[in-house]
Amino acid sequence: MAQVLAICGSLRKGSFNRQLMNASIGLAPEGMTIKEAPSFAKYPIYNFDDQQATGVPKDIEALNDAIKAADGVLIVSPEYNWSIPAGLKNAIDWISRCKEVSFKDKPVCIQSAAPGLLGGSRMQYHLRMALQAIDAQLFGKPEVIVNMAASKFADGKLTDQGAIDLIKQQLGAFNKFIARVTVR
């Protein structure tokens, strides 16, 4: 059974990406369970001086440990100004300074949702680059990019059948990817 940790890049209450993440948790294939990671909302902005003075904060070490313990990570995030939202990038930067960097060799799958036409795809590209820098194992295709999000969610739920089918395909393929790349 693959245990996947899901990280949402949005802190917004009515977040489309949180709804997408919740849909994915419910659509996990047989042989995979997905649980939500603790929030990174309260992390201080990374500063090398602070790290030297007091070390990596405990809650960030806790997220690093949770990633370490998981078989894979699913990151579901919006795009801010064509890139990674600051809170998510800050969490990645902190984790990259942990003694044992949990993302190293960790299978990672990405999803995004946005009201616009490109659905957060530019964020996905930047996130791939940042995670490559810390040696994550990035899952390729199919990509889940939920564009025109306002028309694809209703009452807090993903309603678009095309997106639902794509998530099922992606998570099924991600499950096989985890089995293929994981050295036990």
Ligand SMILES: Cc1cc2nc3c(=O)[nH]c(=O)nc-3n(C[C@H](O)[C@H](O)[C@H](O)COP(=O)(O)O)c2cc1C
């Ligand atoms: C600071 C900021 C920057 C944004 N930049 C982009 C962008 O570059 N591309 C895009 O598709 N949407 C952009 N948006 C719109 C978001 O896609 C939209 O607010 C979306 O609902 C955020 O995701 P969430 O619903 O999960 O919070 C931006 C929104 C904010 C607040």
